[in-house]
Amino acid sequence: MNCIECRELLAGYIEGLLDEQQKVAIESHLAGCPNCTSELEQAKALQKHLLAEGRQESQSDLENTVMNRIVREQAFQLRKVNQDKQHVNIWRLIMRNRLAQFAAAAVIIIAVLAGIYLITGKPLGVTCCAGAKIADKIGQFKTCVCNIHIQQSGAGLGQNGQQIDSKMYLSSDYGYKIETSLNGKVMQQMYIITGDNAIILVMPAEKKYMRMVLTENYLAQMKSQMQDPRFAVTNFMTGQFKELGEDVIDGVEVKSRVLRSIIPRPSATFTAILSAGCGSMSPRNIPCELKSTPRWEKAQTK
Amino acid sequence: MPENDGFYIQRCLDGHPDDFRHLVRRYKGPLLGYLAGLLRRTDLAEEALQEVFVRCYFGLTTLEKQSSFFPWMLGVANRVAKEQIRIEQKERQAAEKLAQLPVHSNKSRDWPLAGTIAKLDDFSRQLILLRYYGGHSCKDVAAILNIPIGTVTKSLSRAYTQLRDMMKQDMTAESEVQL
Numbered sequence A: 001m002n003c004i005e006c007r008e009l010l011a012g013y014i015e016g017l018l019d020e021q022q023k024v025a026i027e028s029h030l031a032g033c034p035n036c037t038s039e040l041e042q043a044k045a046l047q048k049h050l051l052a053e054g055r056q057e058s059q060s061d062l063e064n065t066v067m068n069r070i071v072r073e074q075a076f077q078l079r080k081v082n083q084d085k086q087h088v089n090i091w092r093l094i095m096r097n098r099l100a101q102f103a104a105a106a107v108i109i110i111a112v113l114a115g116i117y118l119i120t121g122k123p124l125g126v127t128c129c130a131g132a133k134i135a136d137k138i139g140q141f142k143t144c145v146c147n148i149h150i151q152q153s154g155a156g157l158g159q160n161g162q163q164i165d166s167k168m169y170l171s172s173d174y175g176y177k178i179e180t181s182l183n184g185k186v187m188q189q190m191y192i193i194t195g196d197n198a199i200i201l202v203m204p205a206e207k208k209y210m211r212m213v214l215t216e217n218y219l220a221q222m223k224s225q226m227q228d229p230r231f232a233v234t235n236f237m238t239g240q241f242k243e244l245g246e247d248v249i250d251g252v253e254v255k256s257r258v259l260r261s262i263i264p265r266p267s268a269t270f271t272a273i274l275s276a277g278c279g280s281m282s283p284r285n286i287p288c289e290l291k292s293t294p295r296w297e298k299a300q301t302k
Numbered sequence B: 001m002p003e004n005d006g007f008y009i010q011r012c013l014d015g016h017p018d019d020f021r022h023l024v025r026r027y028k029g030p031l032l033g034y035l036a037g038l039l040r041r042t043d044l045a046e047e048a049l050q051e052v053f054v055r056c057y058f059g060l061t062t063l064e065k066q067s068s069f070f071p072w073m074l075g076v077a078n079r080v081a082k083e084q085i086r087i088e089q090k091e092r093q094a095a096e097k098l099a100q101l102p103v104h105s106n107k108s109r110d111w112p113l114a115g116t117i118a119k120l121d122d123f124s125r126q127l128i129l130l131r132y133y134g135g136h137s138c139k140d141v142a143a144i145l146n147i148p149i150g151t152v153t154k155s156l157s158r159a160y161t162q163l164r165d166m167m168k169q170d171m172t173a174e175s176e177v178q179l
Helices: A001-010 A010-015 A022-030 A034-054 A062-093 A100-120 A131-140 A216-226 A231-236 A264-275 B005-013 B018-041 B043-057 B066-099 B122-134 B138-145 B149-178
Strands: A145-153 A164-171 A173-181 A184-194 A198-203 A206-215 A241-248 A252-260
Touching: A001 A022, A001 A034, A001 B149, A010 A022, A010 B138, A010 B149, A022 A034, A034 A206, A034 B018, A034 B122, A062 B018, A100 A252, A184 A252, A252 A264, B005 B018, B005 B066, B018 B043, B018 B122, B043 B066, B043 B149, B066 B122, B122 B138, B122 B149, B138 B149
Parallel strands: none
Antiparallel strands: A145 A164, A164 A173, A173 A184, A184 A198, A198 A206, A241 A252
8 A cells, every 4th residue: 555545545544434454454554654644643633623613513593593584484485476476366357448447337337226226215217316426426436346146036047046146356447357156156257358359258167268359340339438437327327228027135125127228238248147137157148249259268277 | 314305305395394404404514614614703604504594495496406405505605605795894894984993803713624624625625514514424424425435535535635735824824914
């Protein structure tokens, strides 16, 4: 064994990791080599220093401090992600032109008129003196959330006793989303994305969706009529109705009616659903003018 | 060795953050030694160490080779230490301007060897930190770095020589400054 080989094995020798043959060889070399013996002593001294310095433990409860920081940080990031997600969901509802106003106006009208009817007990129609005031109020509305509960009774498109709940999120500046549940189960979600002139229907249970694109003419007609939500109110107030009968739902006496008027048809469809209390929305009962025949597509699932 | 780094990393990625504790336990010593060597102050090193672990935890998804976890952590530690040094320098300059404080030596009395270890080449540094500051046996070091034990012992021998030479150079430089 020469000096180079000996010095390479010094650490292993100090640690007691050499095999018997290597151990005998290194000890034999060390016995006759003062330089390597000195090297060994220095290596041992250094190792002692290293061991002493390495034994210094951090005074703080490092593990727990680090884990607590990670948990805190993770909670913070989760909150942030959720906020971002929420932001994205809201953004999906945003529409970039004023077409959104037709939907906002329609549902607000429904809510307001239903409220008036309940308060005054008077039927809706041209004689309603509050019309002008309502129109003014609606002109100021920007956003609203509307819950609609429908209980089917008697013969209709649905089964007797079934309950339909709809939740609408509307913004006159952005757009809307309507979620329809049948007997507590979400059946359909509808988005109107006017930036793309599109209506998207999602059926979560069936993992299907449909995208329908409105024609330019139809959009132009809607825009001209619905630029100002107050115009929609006036139309609604002076429109013609077809009576569908009366009923008591949750102790409230209601009159059902379908609107026949110049209100754009998607709004009329909502009105019909609200008043007639039947059927969940499907492409067939949204009588928009479409660019192409819509088809249900299988949604991608992750 | 109970489990290798990859096992705990995968556990963390699978949604068991508490398993990161094992990695903290395994590497806190070597990293603290390294950071103390770079920062020359135990309090700063401890602060930086927490930051390193937090960054590493949230960066686990970006780690390409799980077997290179320790070298990767040293890289993160290096960046954190540099940031810390920059902040420290700015604060010190500001304080000196305000109070006319004398510039004090940045040599740590707590970690006399750590500064020299920080200047070793990457591989030697990893060996020394794991063996002495992590308290791992040569066999464990070989398992962590996925190398034969013979390579560990031979490289340690060379690292001792390097370290001694560097310490001698440092001492010479210091005595020249004092003169």
